[in-house]
Amino acid sequence: MEKSVVSATEQEINALMALHPKGFDLSLGRITRLLERLGNPHQRLPPVIHIAGTNGKGSTGAFCRAILEAHGLTAHVHTSPHLVNWHERYRLGAEGGGQLVSDDVLADAVRRVAEANQGETITVFEILTAVMFVLFSEHPADVAIIEVGLGGRFDATNVISNPAVALIMSISLDHQAYLGDRVELIAAEKGGIIKADVPVVIGAQTEEAACDVLISIAERLRCPVSVYGQDYFAQEENGRLAYQDEEELIDLPLPRLAGRHQQSNAAAAIRALKAAGFELDDTAIAKGLTQVSWPGRLERLPQGRLAEATMEGVELWIDGGHNPGAGKVIAEAMANLEERDSRPLFLITGMINTKDPVGYFEAFVGMARHVFAVPVPASDASIDPELMADAADEAGLTAESAESVEAAIDAVTRNWNRLEPAPRILIGGSLYLLGDVLERNGTPPK
Known part of the structure; x- marks a missing residue:
């Protein structure tokens, strides 16, 4: 719609x-x-x-x-x-x-x-x-x-x-x-x-x-x-x-x-x-x-504007989980994907200020190669991306801020070593962020 x-x-x-x-x-x-x-x-x-x-x-x-x-x-x-x-x-x-x-x-x-x-x-x-x-x-x-x-x-x-x-x-x-x-x-x-x-x-x-x-x-x-x-x-x-x-x-x-x-x-x-x-x-x-269908929860985006703008072979996933319990479940699912098809994992994450980003990120230690912290669009409760990156650092991950999901995707793919498998990118941390992603991708829930 x-x-x-x-x-x-x-x-x-x-x-x-x-x-x-x-x-x-x-x-x-x-x-x-x-x-x-x-x-x-x-x-x-x-x-x-x-x-x-x-x-x-x-x-x-x-x-x-x-x-x-x-x-x-x-x-x-x-x-x-x-x-x-x-x-x-x-x-x-x-x-x-x-x-x-x-x-x-x-x-x-x-x-x-x-x-x-x-x-x-x-x-x-x-x-x-x-x-x-x-x-x-x-x-x-x-x-x-x-x-x-x-x-x-x-x-x-x-x-x-x-x-x-x-x-x-x-x-x-x-x-x-x-x-x-x-x-x-x-x-x-x-x-x-x-x-x-x-x-x-x-x-x-x-x-x-x-x-x-x-x-x-x-x-x-x-x-x-x-x-x-x-x-x-x-x-x-x-x-x-x-x-x-x-x-x-x-x-x-x-x-x-x-x-x-x-x-x-x-x-x-x-x-x-x-x-x-x-x-x-x-x-x-x-x-x-x-x-069964449930959009925005461990969903792969194989098509749409954002998906088609990534480099060939990239897997783009989204999930709205935003607390430590959800982080554990999502990390386990990413680990299962890794067992079947090994790829470097990158996180693009935005959260609102009622959440526990450190607890969420801890689930991905040893799995995620890097985190890009982004703002949650149109939310006055969005955690500042610099603070989100600090939370990822505190959890034991390397991280940096990015101005948008598109900028983060571009940062992942721009200088990618083509000798490595194409990366797997997980966008998550907030359902509000996912709503913006799905709208920009041209694939809203129906």
Whole structure:
């Protein structure tokens, strides 16, 4: 979707940003008040798959959607933030596959929600969450896949009182200023989406303490709980994915999404759909795993303006991971690529100032040949590239600043030794940066 067709929505949202805080102010009071004025649309949704976690929410939601659609079902999907256009946050279920909401429908929904708010203090995210509830209540679908924005307990999506399943993905340190500086505290916040007697599925966790907190909350609320590695798991066997839970063992193709971590994410999606009461067919699950799409997450850019401007043979990858936990997962995926096709790895990284760049960069020590730190365009929260380069140095990498992604790509390729394999370049650190990259490349999400 080109920028030229989103003007109506952008005008409505830009007006809201001028009136209301753009930042986080975690509370349910304002959204509850607004939804009451709108007739409580959140109470008129199809069965909800509610997804929280530090990493893996979006890709696991994408697996859920792909598997459901492979079964002939329709699924609404809410994600945040968007990469290029606001419309990406709202995918409306439709026969043959969900579609991003059209500009006129979204602009109208934003306008109606803003009018109902009557100019009262509220965050833009809360307005946009209310828009999601309005859209999803007014358009029929078999299921709604709703991703938490920040945290869980006081996130605006947590007015959902009776989801079909609460799915909680990997938890690590992120947004400490809002959620706490220990994984146990962050887990408690994200576990706030767990409701009494509702099935809970816990995805693969790197922190045992986080998993313990989630299990404790689920048990206290009398929830059936499934834990990855205990009640269900998946592993690669002979180029295939073996999924197993207490009910069955399923032989499946490997997921289309790159990275070994996507195997456990796919398993969490399968388990969550089963826990929510959907009867799944092995053939349709396999179809979903091979057709799933989740832009900007370990995605190779084989074509487009930026990709075509690089020297021949260069591999250009993007990923929006931006915290230490994501850094470990992405570095592992790059290591797996290196095993199959050895190439020098360069990072082009930009972050906003709520992130931990040193922790992110540490995962790439011994792998990345050099880091180019770049600004995040159109963000007043962008970390200065010089400070980003210092963070990479502190982590143990060599680094320098660059004025843009294009300048960094040019610096990698300009004096490249042609006797070496063409490099692999990973652009990441911020979803906002990736949005700019995809727009400049001419390949926005659809």
